[in-house]
Amino acid sequence: MNMSFTYDALPIRVRFGRGTVAEVATEVARLGAQRALVLTTPQQAGEGERIAALLGAASAGVFPGAVMHTPVEVTETALAVLRESGADCVVSVGGGSTTGLGKALALRTGVKQLVIPTTYAGSEMTPILGETQDGRKTTLRSLDVLPEAVIYDVDLTVGLPAALSATSGVNAIAHAVEALYARDRNPVISLMAEDSIRSLSSALPILVHEPGNMEARGMALYGAWLAGCCLGAVGMALHHKLCHTLGGTFNLPHAETHTIVLSHAVAYNAPAAPEAMAAITRALGAPDAAQGIFDLVRALGAPRALADIGMPADGIERAADLAVESPYWNPRPITREAIRDLIARAHAGERPVAAVPAEEAA
């Protein structure tokens, strides 16, 4: 066997199962922390109160103010509450937005983080933080923001609405897909990526019809954990860059944007990443990776057109310009016209088209 790779495994303790949230006080103590401030969104404040009650004497209260895109103003308010409370740990209960706030606090104070994810976004497994200030989003990668411990409790994901389960799940699949053709990919992460796609693509179609199916919930959360590991370990490419650009420029919802763009990004990269495509088709049980993802999204009843989630038609040219503005690594070279066509198809909700451009076919 002739292979060569570098793999930095991340030091995160993971507990996975049903009813695992009951161990929250034990896990906080295991971090060497005395008092934990619970973070949530306003929508999940009730869940936050429940976790605070489980923490008992170790609870330093609840901050139910997390919002999308981790704005620095919100972080500063939370920072004041954290200092006032005397907490030496945060327990982030929710999706990527809440986890982002916990990471932003850890970056500024070194406070320990225990995350209890309730979506499939995967942020809990990554050393990545995106923050916004004055409408600009910046992203950093640092072990300083990596959570120390994660409790996955399948029971906490039951309330995730069917539509959000679908798009959040495809958002997770996107991490696994791009890990398979990452420049710094390695065999361990590729195993995780393939199993992630297999688990999520089999669980999600069940969940949209039966959101309370616990076996499927467990399978989806397991797939999301694996996807988070992929995102945390290797670099992403065209799909994530494109979603970042589209989301930031047109203020599009995060998980829906990923759900719409993924099949098109896969079609674009297919000619340059045959091994990744083989793994995706194995995992999906479909003859073609891009078409298989498109069919999955259709079966989930999730949005398929950027036009339907608020992207204006006259934004296509601007998006194409922005997408090629700063160079980044991708398995297939980025050309403006091909990216423009990709965005146009995603905007209209058309099927992805795998085309090898003349300059590469020659």
Ligand code: NAD
């Ligand atoms: P989110 O955290 O914004 O949550 C969306 C909404 O769903 C919120 O109102 C939340 O309270 C609610 N919700 C969450 N779980 C629920 C549940 N089980 N039941 C009912 N309601 C629930 O959405 P998200 O998709 O998890 O996260 C998106 C954000 O995370 C984006 O800002 C994205 O950039 C970021 N993200 C970061 C990373 C990273 O590694 N840094 C990775 C993935 C996503």
